[in-house]
Amino acid sequence: MTTLNPQIESKVDVLIIGAGPAGLMCANALAHAGVDVRIIDKRAVGVAAGQADGIQPRTIEVLQSYGLAEPLIRIGAHFPRASFWNPGPNGGIIRTQRTPSIFSETARYPQLITRHQGGIEALFHGSMDAKGLHVQRSTIPTAIVLSKDESELKDPKANPVKVTLKRLDLEEDDIEIVHAKFVLGADGAHSWVRNVLGIKLEGDNTDSIWGVLDVYPETNFPDSRNWTFIHSNHGTLMNIPREGDMMRYYIQLSEDPDFVDPKTGRVNKARANPGRLMETAAKIFQPYHLKMLGEPEWWTIYIIGQRVAQKFSVEDRIFIAGDACHTHSPKAGQGMNASMNDSHNIAWKLAYVLRGWADLSLLKTYESERLKFARDLIDFDRKWSKLFTGKPRTEENQDGISHEEFVGAFQTFSGFSSGVGVRYEPSAIVDKKHQSCATKLVIGERMIPHVFVQAADIRAVNIHDAMPSDTRFKVLVFVGNVTVAATLARVRALADKLDAPGSFLHKYGQGDYHKVFDILCVCAASKDEVDFIDVPQMLRPHWSKVLLDDTDMHAREGGGGFAAYGISPEAGAIVIVRPDGYVGMVAPYEHVEDISAYFGSFMVEKSG
Incomplete structure (x- = not known):
């Protein structure tokens, strides 16, 4: 294990802060491009279970382009079919339609694949190991200073970013000063990099409260191995097949007053536990039975927040990616996918500038391309979440969300949500002349x-x-x-x-x-x-x-x-x-x- 001392100063081409999917995607790409890259993370160990899990068709294509898709395809759960359930005449739920899970004629992999975030991160760790690159853990940045010297900022060979690092597992005064050409902040929704740079998030929280469970269930529900959307009189639930016999349930909690503080309208976390979440899920599944076998692999509760950063870079020297840039509902399977595609976009551009093959101006296209995508993503997520969370249309509630409206949106949004329909606008690297x-x-x-x-x-x-x-x-x-x-x-x-x-x-x-x-x-x-x-x-x-x-x-x-x-x-x-x-x-x-x-x-x- 590398130790730090107060006298150490070092140089690096690219310092990546945060070793989640966004940081690892960039680190792996740069390492294989021969770039001098370093990646740190505050966590002592990586993700072991839970967190993000859905890999969209375009992201599978990207992983395949790096030679990393085969283990995911082999181990992950595949679900090419989606199923839709709505309130039945006897108070339970009935199936109203089955459709393809992806509506795209050009998707190479016309399906979603699920694998827990730790399994996805392991793909990158193995690839990085081959290049001698490892995550430096239990390490946090405590200060970041960007030079104000214009000549230095415009010199691609200069190291104008000074970052102070501290090891959490060593003495308080053990620090290191890193002089970097470029820094990527991939440190999550509560990004230290974004906050210290004063980059604001635009958007807000919704009043939609959800619980998530990764469990091994006992159930007679016939569509348990399909991507299933259930609108019931007891709330809304999304059923996600996971690797092996595991399932993930996204469970709407807003309808259950026990989970909501009447004074604040926020989550009553003291009442939230896996057992209570399963009770709510079991009500939604009626008349089918649902029981949890053993303990859950992972669970959490959350309030949907829909926000996007005002900008993704500072002086084309410090960048942010992934959840540091955009946060949204997980139910369209965009978080990990958007994050890794942010890094896929910037990695080759950094490599070209560092090699001296491209002008620094190339890096401006990262923000122009991915910021527009993020804003489009938030707009999509607002529409999708409203449809997903809304009460179903019934004889008693004619103002609710109809099945036709929900499925129509599911099909319409498929090109965007799958990633295969993402389009970048004209720029120096997108020329539509011919x-x-x-x-x-x-x-x-x-x-x-x-x-x-x-x-x-x-x-x-x-x-x-x-x-x-x-x-x-x-x-x-x-x-x-x-x-x-x-x-x-x-x-x-x-x-x-x-x-x-x-x-x-x-x-x-x-x-x-x-x-x-x-x-x-x-x-x-x-x-x-x-x-x-x-x-x-x-x-x-x-x-x-x-x-x-x-x-x-x-x-x-x-x-x-x-x-x-x-x-x-x-x-x-x-x-x-x-x-x-x-x-x-x-x-x-x-x-x-x-x-x-x-x-x-x-x-x-x-x-x-």
Whole structure:
């Protein structure tokens, strides 16, 4: 265990404060990018059970891009179906509808997967261990000072942030002064970093009180292994399948006067315990029975707060992410997902600036992209929570929430809540000028997954798996059918243009453009008519980089990719995918100079 003493001063490129999902996502990404990163946390040990648990389709895609999804998919609980229950004629509940849990034609993983937060964090710990990075625990920041020297703030090689650290398990006067280039505050809803910087939260608490239980139940409820929404005359409950035979119940407590202090309208915590929560849940489940077996794995009660920080950065040197930026209801499964996607967004940008590949201005896009997302998230959560918490419509209560209204909102919000519909607005790294070249690849949204086959061995591969999160921009060249002479001639001319000394590959490739750009070639040709060596060499840096829009040998997977992306096989297109998997721009062959202008708006030309 590292010890501190009053004389120690150190330097680091990035100091991350907080080792929850947001901090770990960023630390892991930076460590694998070769960045000098350090991560601290005040907790002596990590999360063992409970807390956040739902992983949305887009977050599974992101974890897969880092090679971390397989254990989650294998161990976690999957639920591709949602079920809706409402008051029945005899005072109990009846099922009114079953639907898919995710309404998205492009979700690679059209389902939610649940795993307790500690299990998710373990994925990152294992990956970080391989790079020699470990969380320094029982450590808190006690002071943070940002230089006011403009020249220092604008120098990406400077360390303008001074953070004082204190070990909670050592003597009071044992401190360390860390000089950091950048600091990320991922220290939760009560963020010390946010508070000490004076960043205010906008929003407020609702009057909605909820209890959460992770239990092994005994029940005859038929939809216990589905994502289930129950509106009853006794309150509202959400049923979440968990790994193994475990279940999580979100239980509305506002209807039970025993849980509410009549003077303040707040939670009467003295009356809240797992037994009482299960009693309330059992009433909602009537006429089905519900009993808790043994002790709960985890439980808590909470009041829904819906808040978003006014800003996410200070001088593009200190940033906040995750719950430090936004807090909301957990019932749409957004907290951990939004947090990790905050960090996924900023990690590659920090790496580019620290490598000297991009201007500091690139970091401004973190706040512009994720702050808008957070505000949209809070708006969504307000609407969703109101529908979820509202009383159901019955013959006696015609002003209540109807089943059709609730399910309609569930379907409408699915693209946003699943993460696959998140869209970033035009900026230096989102250029919509040539959207018509790929009409179904929305610039500013994540790259749509699709199965192609490798030309060399006809092995089926999802395009996502050909684009890992390795901090490189992906240059996807859709070349059409190269067995047609005229098409091949156009492709060869494009390859010459891309390989010319003045092309963006060489201009911003830092001396070896393969470090910055990963080129993939996609052909609209039959597997029986083309070899991978038929495309120009500069478009096939490796045999695995040439893909065909055709089916595999048994016609089980693949085909239809050009149509799915809205790209003409005759015209072709160049698609630029950012290191975080979002489409940055598309361009026709004749406008390679526009791609150069795109990178020129934030990248630094190679020196020498």
